[in-house]
Amino acid sequence: MSQGQGNLVHVVKNRAEVVKKLADLIAEVSVKKISTSGVFNIGVSGGSLVGFLKEGLPKINTDFSKWRVFFCDERVVPEDSPDSTYGQYKELATTLKLKENQFVTIKQGISAEEAAEDYGRQMARHFPEVEWPEFDMLLLGMGPDGHTCSLFPGHKLLEEKTKWVAPITDSPKPPPSRVTMTFPVINNALYCVFAACGKEKADMVKRILVDKEDLPATRVLPSGTLVWILDEEAGKHKL
């Protein structure tokens, strides 16, 4: 495990250990935060992270009833669509006994632009009178092109400096219409945590963590703590 300026990179043996390391970190941070403030504000992503959490979260001890779950990004599709990230979390919500009102979800049946504005207003109701919301933890994925959330390489959204949540309608990763947290929000979090497995991620992980290439995931440098949890295949380039 190497430590940057408060950045932690854990390379563990395999996927099962990634799941456990991620779950243990979430347990530690959530228990501490709930003990001090009575609520744990977490942002989740889609993709392989959903599977990691489905395996890991049912095994941890934390008061899930005190969790408030936001989406780092969400696809602008009906909740019952297989493309809906919230839809992918519903099964886990049942397992963890998370109530529907513990999720802050995007409004249905409106455009990406309207959904982004509405989501920003919803967020502001949970984080009143602040310039930027301070999430306790954001769980992020890293795409094969180095994207994270729905912030893609070369996209103008990478430069968004005022909106909390922005729309995208030309996502190179289908579906095209999404809403996404912006970097000022992401980088204001107390913890940003990436979890990635598999050899297909190794080169991109190297470009981000070793070469420090200017890619969306490289721009995740929270004022809090940045944690990468990788299996040996994804972290094989001597991090």
Ligand SMILES: O=C(O)[C@H](O)[C@@H](O)[C@H](O)[C@H](O)COP(=O)(O)O
């Ligand atoms: O909804 C989404 O598409 C995700 O939020 C996206 O940002 C994901 O985290 C990455 O694409 C990594 O996905 P994998 O972990 O499945 O490669």
